[in-house]
Structure formats: C-alpha cells, structure tokens
Amino acid sequence: MFPLSETFLQTSTLFVELASTEFMRYILAATGLHVLLNSGLRPFALRRRIRSDQPPKGQIRREILTSARSVLVFAGISLAAVWAVKMGWAQVHQDPDTYGWPYFFLSVAILIVGHDTWFYWIHRLLHDKRLYRRWHHLHHRSFKPTPFTAFAFNIGEAALHGLYTPLVILLLPVSYLALFLFSIHMIVRNTIGHCGVELFPSAKSGRPFFDWLTTVTHHDLHHASPDWNFGLYFTFWDRLMGTEHPDYLKHFAATRTSLSSLETVGEKSTARPISKRMGLGAAVMIAACLTSLSADADQSAAELERLSGSWVSEGYGAVVKLHSCNQPPTELCGTLIWIWSPQSQQHLGIKMLWGFRFDGSGWRRGEIAIPGRNQVFRSDIQMIDLDTLQVKGCAVIVCKSQIWRRLDSLPHVGLPR
Template sequence: MHPLNDIFVQSAAIFLELATSEFMRYILAAAGLHLLLSTLLKPLVRRRKIRPAWPPKGQVRREILASIRSVLVFSMLSLGAVWAVKAGWTQVYREADAHGWFYFGISVLVLIVGHDTWFYWVHRLLHDKRLYQGWHHLHHRSFNPTPFTAFAFNTGEAFLHGLFTPLLILVLPVSYLALFVFSVHMIVRNTVGHCGVELFPATRGGRPLLGWLTTVTHHDLHHASPGWNYGLYFTFWDRLMKTEHPDYLKHFSAAVRAEPMKRAKPVALSIAIAASVFCAAVLSGSGRAEATETAALETISGRWVTEGYGAVVRLQPCDKAPMELCGRLDWIWDPASGSYLGMEMLSGFRLQGAEWRDGEITIPGKNQVFRSTIKVLDHNTLKVRGCALVVCRKQTWRRLESLPHIGLR
C-alpha cells in the first residue's frame, strides 16, 4: 500500500475510534444522569427542580443530533492531536507517575482551571452580537436545558471549545491518564450543569456550601438570562468580571427550598450515591476498552516465526506501556547477526479495532524502520504490513508452536 493511502486508512480508523468513544461518553453521561434523576433521585427532583415546566417536545432529539455534529468536530481536532503526538510535537507522556504523583495532580488541576478560563472568555466572545446568531444561538434554543444540552453546539462553537486540549498539550507536559480524568470531569460537570435540578449542597441558610463552584442554578440562570453567568466550573471569573447574576443566591435558595439540616444528610447521601453510580457508568466504557486490550494482548503474546523462517520474535506487552504491544528478537538464522538477540524489534503497537497499529518494526543489522500494522488472522497466523518511506512490505508470521518441523524451542 502506498504510504499516503496507509496514512489515510490509519486516520480514518483513528477518527472512527475517537468519535465512537466521545459519543459513548456523552450518551453515558447524559442518559445516565437523566435516568438517575427519574429513579434514584426522583424524590430530590421534586424538591429541587429549578423550573416547574418541562422542556418542550422534540428538544432532546434536536440536542442529540446537534451533539453528534459536535462530537465529529471534537474528533477531527483530536485526530490532529493524535498525529501531533506521533510527530513528537506535544508534551504528552504515557506513564502517569513519570513526573511524580504530585505533578500528576497539579497537571489535572491546570487542565481544569485552564479549561474554565478558556471557556469563560470563549463564551463571552460568542455572546458578541456579531457572533451570537451564527455561532451560539443553537445552544440557547434550549431555554430549559436538559443533560443532553451539554454538547448541543453550532459547528463554530464546537470548534472553539474543542481547541483547548490540542493547544494545551503543545506546551504542558501531561499524561494520558490526566487527560482521561480531565475529560470525565468535563462531561460530568457539563451534563450536571444542564440537568435542571439543583444537586449541589446548601448551608442551613440556603446558600451554596461550595460557593467557588458553579452550581446547576448558576448555569441554568445563564440559559434564562444569557447576559450573566458565563463560567463553566468555577465562579471566580464571573465575580472578578462582575458578570454573575445579581439574584443568583436568591434563585439558588429558592431551588434548594432552604432545607433544614435534619434533611440535609439524606439529601447529601443521595447525591453521593448518585454521583458514584453516575461516574461509574461514564468510566465503564474505558474499563471495557482496557479489558478488550488485555484479552487481545494475551491472544497475540508468544513466539512468532517471520516469513521465510528468518527470525523468531517474542511478542508481549511493552515494559513501559503495558497496554501496548512490543517484541524482542529471540532467534535469527544469520550467525553474524547474533549480537542483536534480545533487541526490541517491535515497539509501540496499539489496538485499534481488530488490528495493532501505529507501531514500528526495526530490521536487525539494517538501518530500516517500518511503520507497521499487525492483524491477527487466527490463533497461529499474523498478517504484518510495514512501510518505510515509499517501500512497503507484507509478511505472514506463524506461531512457533504450530511449526514443530523447524526444530526451534
């Protein structure tokens, strides 16, 4: 296959994986929260629903369709970020504790606070009368928002919101785990902020217990009065720039009904249980993906004979990245190349769909590195394809145990 065609095929596969993952995260969060509010949290909904009216018929359908388009925009930007990582232009690293767990926590905090800052100023820009109608009006068609409103953006708005992470990883050293934690926090806070039910705890006097966080009422007021409350996670930018709704605390107090302390503990317990179930649902998609990768690694691990019986390669999880596939040279037919035994011949393969992609194969004794793809045809057969510049090769590798006649053990 020509290298350009190979890049196109890889890009299409990566894009499909990114879009599927992003959409599943959105649906799990939005639908999961909607289900919680109609079951486990139903008694709380009656007391804490911010508006008495329900959203109009057809709103959720419109929000989901708009969100699908937003997911495609986010995924295209993420695809660019993936290729930037491959080119070595970013500061992303795989081992979460490579810079210590303290730095890991700081990096997550920088991602969250930085995103809140980015969101606040982009949000204010979108409310400029020259941009509002074409870039932001669709989101405000959801006057009475639902959890599904979270990604209901115009194309331009989705692009601006999606730019934050690709730009930040160019300058901030950050691990894949930190990016995952940030993305889960983002979708959970976003869907909760649009759910229409005040889930945040209150003091005895009916004020927010965590005043530095934006509550559901805080963002709901923005949909009711678009000139106020632009923040996403925190209230400090609205307070600093004097854009917080002057009656915010009064609306919050009305939403929580100034519940007496004797009822606060059951409410807090319900919220804690719901939050645990909600986050577990969002995280489950990633857990299933990791289980799939683990099973695929177990299937492909072992000793494989290259085409022409030229070498034996031991495939196994990478030492520094256990969810990736690597391979070491176990045996080679040419005695002159014996010094290369034990070298890491394959590195960096990641499971994408039914294939291991984006890895490299180094030819022992030669200055050749092939960008490669491995496909499992059956338990004893692999199809290996690699390209170096304009030179591409294909080989069939067989499991050593399936070839007793060659006398290698």
C-alpha cells in the same frame, strides 16, 4: 485485500476510535444522569427542580444529534493533537509519575482552571451580537436545558471549545491519565450543570456550600438570562468581571434545600424508601446482568464449538484455524496455518484474527490482519451454514466480504488441517 494506504487506514481508524470514545463518554454521562433523576432519585429531583415544566417535545433528540456532530469536530481536532504528539511537538507521557506526583496533581488542576478561563472568555465572545446567531444560538435553543444539552453546539463553537486541549499540550507536559481525569471532570460537570435539578448543597444561610463552584442554578440562569453567568466550573471570573446574575443567590435559595435535609427527621421517611428502591433496582439490574452474562457465555461457547476448525479463504489463498481466545470461551481467534504465497511463509503461526464476540446472530467487532501487509481491519464473521462463513473487513466506510469454507468439506487434498 483492501487497497488503502497504511497511513490513511491508521488515521481513519484513529478518527473513528476518538469519535466513538468521545460520544460514548457524552452519552453515558448524559443518559446516566437523566435516568437517575427520573427514576431512583425522582422524588428528590422533583423537590429540587429549577423549572416547573419539562423541555419541549423533540428537544432531547435534537440535542443528541447536534452533540454527535460536535463530537466529530472534537475528534478531528484530537486527531491533529495525536499527530502533534507523534511528531514531538507536544509532550504527553504514559507514566503519570514522570515529573513526580505533585506535578501530576498540579497539571490536573491547571487543566481544569485553565479550561474554565478559556471557556469564560470564549463564551463571552460568542455572545457578541455579531457572532451569537451563527456561532452560539443553537445552544440557547435549549431554553430549558437537559443533560443532553452539554455538547449541543454550532460547528464553529464546537471547534473553539475543542481547541483548548491541543493548545494546552503544546505548552504544558501532561500525562494521559491527567488528560483522562480532566475529560471525565469536564463531561460530568457539564451534564450536571445542564440537568435542571439543583444538586449542590447549601449552607444554613441559604448560600451555596461551595460558593466558588458554579451550581446548577448558576448555569440554568444563563439559559434563562443569556447576558449573565458565563463561567463553567467556577464563579470567580463572573464575580471579577461583574457578569454574575444579581439575583443568583436568591434563585439558589428559592429552588434548593440542603442536601443534608435528607438526613433530617422530616425527610427520613422519604429518604429511606428512595434508598430501598435504588438498592432493590441495583440488585435486580446486577442479577439480570449476571444471568445475561451467564447465558451469553453458554451461547458463545456453543457457537465457538460449531465454528472451531480449519477454514479456507476465498481463492484458496490461506488456511486459518479458528479457536477460542480465552477461558471460559467467549472470544473467537484465528491462527494462520497455511498460505499460498511462498514469500509469506514466515507468517505461519501468527494470530490473524482476534477479538470477535458473539452477539446472538454473528461474531462482531473483531480484527483481521493481512499477512505481510501490516494492515489490520475491523471485521465481522457470519456463519451461513455449518461449512460456510462470510468474513467482512472494513476500513472506515469501505467494506469487502469473502466466503470462507470449512477445509473438511472441500474435495481438495494436500492442505494442513
């Protein structure tokens, strides 16, 4: 159906999945924090904002676009890492308890501390005047950073940052769960560090309560004064190498009051309405989601009933019976019940289509298998009329469509129904 080699298809599909996952992780973390600080926590954020003015118009759009490009670079490097694991050059295991739970937690700590070290020295290298303009200047165009600044890198800088994980797994056996926790920690700390609102608590002395962690002020000062504060998660490299901003603690104390002040008498009148507004907003969102899910389920069930039955592929090559995958009926599947090729009779009864969900206009983001070819493609199904379907299969950017017809509407006999 689609003349692409299996290796190319698997590689292309994996690249798309890696890029999609990485971008979703970035956009959810950045958008979630941005929305939170500009809605439910807005009074809190206004009192703890590091800069008094907002980023210039168009900055966030530029940051998202350049971050999307960085994600493509990360995905390409991750793809190489996946093949390294398949070839046995790197050790990544499914069971987090393979070497015992103490080692699992140690491996997570090594990933995080090692990344901070890698970032610090790569970051200092990129500030060399011979590299800065071509390799790092783009990130510093965000003089007033936002959560979306997190991945706004030049291509070369993105590649250097993306190399860390593949290099580590060549040396250190880790589990997929450890890598997942490390990646979540990385994007959360990265977006928080660029959010422009001091979220870290302070001690009574005015110093950061967790003085060994980089606060939001710590990294914000780097965007204001690029010759200082190169660390990502921890302050010890900056302090050891003398690159921490000399007025960092003064800036932290000036832009920040203790988070515990929300619980003091003077702040209770502010904290309670914020909690109530957030609680009310969450309740409204949950109710809206439940209502939407219920409506979507009813619509999916109705569309499944219209679609159920036997359908003949283009050229009378096969008959596929479409039906619900689950209960309540929300997903569309298809079982092969007849095929023209005598060499493919052993495939009768296989699930040929699965995972399609109705989005209001058609069945999207499912998968379709080609019997006997060991090939699986992303697919969409559009119902043209009661007896006609358009079935589209895609491999990366190459797509082809077929017209399927309902078996009962055809004059031909002798095919199973």
